[in-house]
Amino acid sequence: METAEVLGPLEFVNEHVPELQKSLMNPDWIIGDGGAVGFTQYVLWMLIVLAIVMIVVLTAAKKLNLVPSSKFTGLVEYGYNFVAKDIAEGSIGHGYKKHIPFLATLFFFILIANFVGLIPGCRTPTGTISITWALSLIAFVYFNYYGIKKKGGLGYLKSIAPSGLPKPMVPFIWLLEFISLVIRALTLAVRLFGNMFAGHMALGIFALLATGFIQGAIGGVVSPLLGSTSIVWMLFLVFMYALEMLVAFIQAYVFTILTAVYISLAESEH
Amino acid sequence: METVFIISALKLVGYGLAAIGPGIGIGIACYGCCVASARQPELAGRLFTNFIIGAALAEALALLGFVLAFIL
Numbered sequence: 001m002e003t004a005e006v007l008g009p010l011e012f013v014n015e016h017v018p019e020l021q022k023s024l025m026n027p028d029w030i031i032g033d034g035g036a037v038g039f040t041q042y043v044l045w046m047l048i049v050l051a052i053v054m055i056v057v058l059t060a061a062k063k064l065n066l067v068p069s070s071k072f073t074g075l076v077e078y079g080y081n082f083v084a085k086d087i088a089e090g091s092i093g094h095g096y097k098k099h100i101p102f103l104a105t106l107f108f109f110i111l112i113a114n115f116v117g118l119i120p121g122c123r124t125p126t127g128t129i130s131i132t133w134a135l136s137l138i139a140f141v142y143f144n145y146y147g148i149k150k151k152g153g154l155g156y157l158k159s160i161a162p163s164g165l166p167k168p169m170v171p172f173i174w175l176l177e178f179i180s181l182v183i184r185a186l187t188l189a190v191r192l193f194g195n196m197f198a199g200h201m202a203l204g205i206f207a208l209l210a211t212g213f214i215q216g217a218i219g220g221v222v223s224p225l226l227g228s229t230s231i232v233w234m235l236f237l238v239f240m241y242a243l244e245m246l247v248a249f250i251q252a253y254v255f256t257i258l259t260a261v262y263i264s265l266a267e268s269e270h
Numbered sequence: 271m272e273t274v275f276i277i278s279a280l281k282l283v284g285y286g287l288a289a290i291g292p293g294i295g296i297g298i299a300c301y302g303c304c305v306a307s308a309r310q311p312e313l314a315g316r317l318f319t320n321f322i323i324g325a326a327l328a329e330a331l332a333l334l335g336f337v338l339a340f341i342l
Contacts, residue, residue, distance in 0.1 A: 086315070090315055090316070090319055091319050116325060123274075134338055180327070180330070183330055183334075186333070186334075187326065187329070187330045187333050189328075190333045190337055191329065191333055194333065196338055235307070254326070255317065255320060258322070258323070258326055261319070261322075261323055
């Protein structure tokens with residue numbers, strides 16, 4: 001049986017990494033062809049995730065009882081309670097109730113979006129910068145809106161620098177704090193995107209290594225002993241997969257708690 | 271071709287340098303959070319929130335490096 005030239009494991013990985021990178025960075029276009037307007041796979045998966053969130057939360061809300069009757073309702077209620085108590089009350093404090101719907105929406109959407117990407121064949125909507133950017137802009141506008149609503153435009157601008165500073169220091173600190181305020185939108189977006197993208201890239205590279213070594217051993221390019229290290233790569237892959245599940249949760253948590261903290265900073269009286 | 275390669279390599283080096291400081295900073299912050307929660311476990315929730323805020327601030331630098339590596 002004559003097949004194409006068998007590559008060594010490292011050449012195999014080297015050859016496929018650009019492909020992997022391309023598939024993560026430039027997704028397939030469903031409508032449009034890479035122009036300004038179009039519809040990518042990521043957008044499709046975002047809509048699917050939205051549908052999942054709606055279905056999960058609405059079915060849970062339909063069966064609301066004083067005592068949760070099913071395990072599913074209990075699970076969703078636990079998630080909601082987690083957002084309400086640990087995230088909203090813990091970081092906003094007084095007057096946290098009106099922010100719960102927004103924070104809970106963010107948390108559930110990001111959590112399910114992160115987890116969907118871990119199912120083979122699916123794509124994580126948060127693995128593309130455009131969607132995380134949109135999410136972080138929403139959060140940015142939201143906390144600035146509440147800050148301005150509470151303190152008024154000038155008052156909000158003034159409150160960026162903490163009070164009680166020596167007079168000559170105020171402009172410098174104000175400028176620094178202002179930069180850190182503007183940068184929040186960027187960091188929120190890039191943190192989520194970077195974690196998801198890098199995680200999926202690492203998963204892809206471990207999968208490529210596992211494939212490359214076993215292929216090389218079968219093709220006779222490397223010794224069977226070296227080929228058997230494929231099992232180790234496979235174990236690494238499983239480990240990374242478990243780690244990614246943790247990261248998926250932690251990133252949803254971090255995004256929500258940072259939004260909550262920014263809201264509390266915008267609303268607090270220094 | 272050579273120049274393009276050097277520039278793209280330097281971007282990666284720049285990102286690596288940008289990640290050193292935040293790495294140390296988050297490490298110190300996590301250490302402080304652990305030590306403080308061990309001394310006063312009842313404050314653990316509040317401390318963890320503060321740790322997340324500090325880590326987010328420190329991480330901003332590394333993220334800027336990450337962005338620059340992409341866009342430059």
